[in-house]
Amino acid sequence: MTTASCASSKSVWTWSIATRPCAASSYSCKGAALSATVYQTFLQAVQAWPDRPFLCVMPETAEIYDIAAGEISYQQAHESILALKAAYQQAGYGHGHRAGLLLENRPSFLLHWFALNALGVSVVPINAELRAAELEYLVGHSEIAVAIALPERHASLASAAAAAGRPLALMGPDDQPPTAPFAADPTLAAPGSDTECALLYTSGTTGRPKGCILPNQYFVHAGLWYAKAGGLAALQAGRERMLTPLPLVHMNAMAYSVMAMVVTGGCLIAIDRFHPSTWWDTVRDSQASVVHYLGVMPAILMKAPPSIDDQAHAVRFGFGAGIDRALHQAFEQRFGIPLLEAWAMTETGAGAVIIANKEPRHIGTSCFGKEEDDVQVRLVSDTGAEALPGDPGELLVRHAGPDPRYGFFAGYLKDEAATQEAWQGGWFHTGDIVRRNEQGHLQFIDRKKNVIRRSGENIAAVEVESVLGQHPAVKAVAVAAVPDAVRGDEVLACIVTQPMPTAAEAAALARDIVSWTLTRLAYYKAPGYIAFVDALPLTATNKIQRGALKTLAHGLPDTPLCIDTRSLKKRQEIPA
Template identity: 75%
Template sequence: MSTTVYQAFTDAALRWPSHPFLCVTPETAAIYGIAAGEISYQDALVEIETLKAAFQAANYGHGHRVGVLLENRPAFILHWFALNALGVSVVPINVDMRAAELEYLIDHSEIVLAVALPKRHALLRSAAQAAGSKLLIMGTDELPPAAPSVAPLAAALVDSSTECALLYTSGTTGRPKGCILPNEYFLAAGHWYAKAGGLATLHPGVDRMLTPLPLVHMNAMAYSVMAMVVIGGCLISIDRFHPGTWWDTVRESRATIIHYLGVMPAILMQAQATDEDRAHHVRMGFGAGVDRSLHAAFEQRFGFPLLEAWAMTETGAGAVIIANHEPRFVGSSCFGKESDDIQVRIVNDAGESTAADENGELLVRHAGPDPRFGFFAAYLKDDAATRLAWQDGWFHTGDIVRRNRQGFLHFVDRKKNVIRRSGENIAAVEVESVLLQHPAVKAVAVAAVPDELRGDEVLACIVSHAPMDADRDAARDAARAAELAHDIATWSLTQLAYYKVPGYIAFVPELPLTITNKVQRGELKTLARTLPGSPMCIDTRALKKRQEPVA
């Protein structure tokens, strides 16, 4: 039995050497400037071994962390597996990250090297300098520079407990948290998917999985990549979701499985129906968050089930739940029923178990002797947060769910102060901490407002140093508000990933605060929903576009 991701891939390459492992579509190849076509397991292994030898010669080893900023290119996976062979943990870096985010990640993760696209090198150097880090940077076609230090755990065995990756999640009370994910986490995810069965049955050596989800997220890294490794399947990882060419890509790549975000079905359903809607080989989609009103209509039109699932970066396959058996209660936000190897509690605010059809917080753990099997190992440098998450021996998810009388689970809402926009989790406090650095901002609070395509959009309530009151001179203040909002949003794009930047900026005289001057999140959420369309709320969504780095 493999104990590392690298060993699992090596075993797959020995069993299925000529089978395709990765497929690069012509569209993605053109966007990335790389070759289109398929890479077999054997050819991928040769490249991995070459990279492994180069990193080993440069003295990278067990205990080092290396950042990987390579988008959804095959190079991401090849470098990941090569580094994993040496016990090096990878820290995926979102290509959309900007100055403030990169500075924090570099400092907090203590990465010693970043393997990155050349166009991102200047931004990484600037962020490293601001963080006081001597970060080394290389491109994919360069030999690794000599490691700046001896590998901290050089003498220790690399096994299933070894840190494989460090993935950052949205912090709810502060900066994003770094989830330490061991090899066991990724292996468990791959084997869980391979054995899920029902409507999610995988066919060894046959299935071709298409995903537009970013490799910096656990879904693509743990479920997509590792499932294909375990069954000898082919991964079709495209650069991102392109609605206009999506079905052409599905057909041309011969995909049998697709992974989706909730926003995707909503967009695809807007296109006019055609005779080719069912002209594909897809057996099922795996994802979460599909619009309840569109779920049944999508399946009827395109001819395959969308299997709604639940998991978190922290839970991995230790507590993944999926609606892969009937009844699925399509159109009700049902994500299935837990399997025998998962334990679930739903509790109210008093910590008491809820009754059927009663909302409560979802608590989970793995059944058996190790309740943390398949979960993250810990939050990096935050033992207190790790202990709090595992309070009383259960992982507290912060998600509100209910169980119907037949025993099936339904997603209701997020308890945590997290905004979910197009599949990206955004911590309100992170956005607030950055906005407070703008000279015009005296106070700020961020909340989610509904968006018919993206689920949530970010709205920032701002108290400016130069107060504006539309009741005094509406026209003048509205013009000032629009100008200032544009300035704040444009500046924010240099500090945050574009999707975190406020899509609405509302200037308010004061924020709803408690007697201890903390933001009343419940009142803020209610207030935020009333603001879009009002005179002092500026719609800045048109500015939210992916930004190219400044050289």
């Protein structure tokens, strides 16, 4: 890594993208056709832009992570990747293995990912916020052979592996790989576009989180899509500097940000997380030309006093989702940045991404654009009929052409039934409620699925309920989303106890329940409100009436037996 400042420089390289009618997009870098895997795609970038910066570590991020600040060129990164590849190969890792990555937003995440990808090893990103119950499930379900993790997390991963009954090798990002605990599969063909590249876990709406199997094609296509998106989202080959505070364990940063920079020879600036007070300093100092955002970020930034430096930056556009429609126009006018709202899911990848990157964008209407020719869309009413123009309906999507699943996930790990249900009728059922306006643009309305969306994190109500139900004081529980001015949604838990606590007892009991939950779940999943109720709204078969629960939950904050526990929801230190 160099210690030079993270400054932009110009290089002259030619590039082109040819789009075919269905799925097969091809990219040429100095005349070479795009390869099938993530590593091979990166290798092409190394050959085209060896001296261009691939990664930039800002000084403030370097201080937090205790790593060196500065830039890493494509060639420097490749030298590290080759060394890691050789070490993993010597230790017996290969096609058919999975490796957990608990490395936050450090450069080592990408270096280990690409090295493992070169050998056909699939990576399983692990959110650093996960706690005991979540880790035990992930380690057991994914069957990872090794975890490359921060040293302070080795003990919790070892405990999770023991509880799951799985052998698990552990190493730090700078360690030599331990011998693989079991052999790679020698019968598998050489890694290709259909080979599993990563396993990303999403919220499960009816149970445990689902593991989305993501092939190499998923990531390569995401980079290609971004490179050719054009309009207000046009990327300049060899010149972009993309700043993201979003976690590499999610598809936005891992697929779109990383692969867009690889495909176009840009520089990725991944900071540890969003820091409102220093955000604009980081934007300016990094010379970012593109930023990625979540809806919560503009809401927080708009609360700061106006400054003469509000437009003193080099950013051409922001790419994200979920901005408060009432703030959208005001933010763009104040900071001089078009915020391009997009829609996608972990399952869809760029196989069916939609973005409002062309005018008119219908700012202030939750509009995320109109599908391009390579994406097909249906809006379906509750009766299964096509929704009428202007009426809401569930969004169904697929890729155009002979392969409707091109660019999508390959399926849910160990859950073929859920995969088939999601693809019922040959369309992917998103669970999002959407309408078309008169111009044919799509507007987001609500989620059909029982998922809480808090600060960009998808939280499955049933997962939180299953953990809360284990607390000795909880006799019955149901979890719902309630509006939060900053976070979008907040988690509210309706809890039945015997006996019902008094107003004086409720606050202490609520704190105890949340503190206990924080040892079992990531902090953002814990309830921000605990409401003690006499009974839950149930169906005749004793299932939770989700519609009635939602109505009930919205009226509970600020009532005597609804305790605001949001101040307890802080990132927890990991016990040694």
